Amino acid sequence: MTQDQGIFLAILVATVTLFIWGRWRHDMVAVAALLACVAFGLVDRDTAFEGFGHPAVVTVACVLILSRALQTSGAVDAIAQRFIPSDAGIFLTLAALTTLGAVLSAFMNNVGALALLMPIAIQMAAKHDIAPGKVLMPLSFGSILGGMTTLIGTPPNLIVAGFRRETGESAFSMFAFTPVGVTVAASGLIFLLLLGRQLVPQRGGGNAEGFETDAYLTEARVPSKSKAVGMTLKQIEKELDEVDAMVVGLIRNEVRMRTPDPWRKLRIDDILVIEAEPEALAGILSMLELKLEEDKPRDPDSPEAQADKEDEEQRDDEITISEMVVLPNSSLIGRSAADIHLRTRFAINMLAVSRQGQRSRARLRTLRLQAGDVLLLQGAPQRLSEFAAQFALVPLAERSVRIPDTRQALMALGIMGVAIAAAAFGLFPAAIAFAFGVLAVMALRIIPARNIYNAVDWPVIVLLGALIPVAGAMATTGAAELVAQTLLDWGGSSSNVAALAIFLVITMTISAFVNNAATAAVMCPIAISTANSLGISADPLLMGVAVGASCAFMTPIGHQNNTIILGLGGFRFGDYWQLGLPLQAVVVAVAVPMIPLVWPF
Structure with a gap:
């Protein structure tokens, strides 16, 4: 191991550790990794920020804007209303919902697809009297599966396509991921529909009407005429027991007491921190004659x-x-x-x-x-x-129905379709094709020009722009080759299929704790070095990285979709693996034999 390799691996380990730790945002960690590589001479200071002009980064930004156009125009709402049956049973409705989530995610941002369908999922759960989590987790996983089916479906696919260009081949095309992606996604969706609801942990009973979140923490002030004045906390807690609520804190003179004396008597303007379900809040306020903290009297001129x-x-x-x-x-x-x-x-x-x-x-x-x-x-x-x-x-509560602007919805769908076709048929590189699409969206005012940059998830853009040069340093220092050789010695040299399976499983494991785009950026150079050592095409291993990076089902932090449903489903950190682990086993069982059929070694 050379000095540069040792330094780079130390930076890499520190970076992954900070990603998992989660105290710093991923984009901040990525920039720190880039600057560390520049400081140690592993990345040329004159080209340190070239990653921000990488086609993958530009394409991700453009696709996010076009996704927003589909949302704001009402195009996706119109599709959802036509596609999801209103009077079918739970199985058919869930099948339609998860399938639509997967299809939308193939052409737009996964988080956007989930956000649009979540209210429908929660209403569906209430209608069929099941816990929201039983619908939300299959929907989240289905939308993640759909992202792997096209070039623009998820950032890891764009990262993988960029690294393939560095092997001397052309970048993966728009639908190069489709044969493997659709097969794996379809297998995963079938598994989710047959066993998904049974494997999702039951949280919060079977009624979805109140959304199965944790109880809310609410602050209620004791006004001068409240019956609570002079009552002890013990007496208050006895009253609250009737509505399954509890006092978890007391604030007096702006000082919070975490475990106040139960015999402490309440005074005027004390603030009770109450944990309760949202439905019980009105009754608690009325019963004790309390006022929500936001309702306290104010200076009339303020x-x-x-x-x-x-x-x-x-x-x-x-x-x-x-x-x-x-x-x-x-x-x-x-x-x-x-x-x-x-x-x-x-x-x-x-x-x-x-x-x-x-x-x-x-x-x-x-x-x-x-x-x-x-x-x-x-x-x-x-x-x-x-x-x-x-x-x-x-x-999440019942939202007003957005009536789509038919003209704008058709224009948004048309622009996205033309951009996809231009990239698929090679008329323009993907970044150029989708940049034209963004220009059209702005010119036609589907998204006002002043709001165009609000559609971009800038932390993701910074993450990608910073990590691409870091991934390049992994190759130039020889660290990728060193890690690849270690993997081969560990067991990947026994056969090409074994190497593919190892890459798929390792990528999945890392993606459970690290942003999927970051995972792809780290694993691609190692995949290319491993392929060179084995004397095989890099395509199967790169495709394995693409599939593995997209399959983050084990934890709520592996993918943004999983984070969103954590509170809504009443889930705990360890609830995801019960459905996620068998689903990943299905992905491995289907992807390992399928990838070599489409992309031979």
Whole structure:
């Protein structure tokens, strides 16, 4: 092992460790890895940022914008309404839903496809009286499977296509992934439909009406005329036992007491931190004559009071409460209601937050939000809708039906179709074809030009742009060849099929904890070096990396879709493997023999 190889492997191990640790965002870790490689001379400082101009990075950005055009025009809503039966049984409805999720994910962002279908899935679960998780997990996994079927279906496929070009071959074409991808995805969907609901853990009983989130943490103030004044916490808890709620904290004079004395008497303006289901909140407030923290009196001349007045001018039936989930690309992540001045700027109250498996020490208004948090928001419908659109939230309560603009929907579908055809028939490289599509979307104002950059998931773009030069350093330092030889010595040299199976399983394992695009960027150079050592084509191993990177079913952090459904399904971290592990076994059983048939060694 040379000095450069040792340094690079140390950087790689540190990078993967930070990815798994999750304290820093993936894009931040990727940039740190790139700068470390530059600092040690492993990446040329003059070309360090060339990855941001890589065709894969440009294509991902363009596809995200075109996906947003399909959403905002109502094209996907129209497809969903026609495709999903309204009066069929649970099996046929779930089959239609997961299949549609897979088909949409082949041509648009996976998270966008899931976000559009989640409200339908939750309503379906309520209609058939089953836990939402029984529908959400198959839908999430189905949309992930669909992404592997085309070049643009998921970022790992674009990464793999770029690395194939470096072997001297042309990049994989638009539908080069389709024979293997469709076979594997179809097998996975059949498995999900036959056994998926049985293997998904039952969480929160069988009724989906209230969405199976964890109980909300809500702050309620004790006003001067409340019956709670002078009552002890023990007495309060006895009252709350009747509605399955509990006091988890007390705030007095802005100081939070995590385990207050049960004999402590409540005073005026004390704030109780109550854990309760959303349906029970109204009853608790009425029973104890409490006020939600956001309802406390304010200076009539303050901006908050002016916002209140504006809302009060609307009819009472125009103020609604909505449950919304924070998407992984939301700009709310890492910020609190106080940070964005939620009440002042948007005239919206954040009444409560549900976060799976965690209880925060922070005040509700200073709680830093995470992907997958479910927020209980109160405000005018129009304000809630605009807020959800601006900050990438998905409304989970019954949402208003969006009537598609037929002209814009047809234009969005036509632009996407032409871009796909141009790339598939080789008229233009994929990056150019989809860039033309973005220009058309802007020119036709399907997405206003001022909103075009909001459609791009910038952390993913930075992640890809930073890791591509790092992956190149793996090849130039010889670290990829060193790792490849280790894998061959471990057992991959016994046969070509064994090498393929090992790559597939290792890639799947890494992808369970590391962003799938990052996984592909790390594994592609190793796959190419392994193929060179065995004297075989790199195509089967690269295809194995593409399939493995797309199959992150074991944990809620392996794929953004899994993170989104964590709180909604009431899941715990360890619930995913019960369905994810056998599904990955199906993927391996189908992919290992199928890949060499399409891409011979």
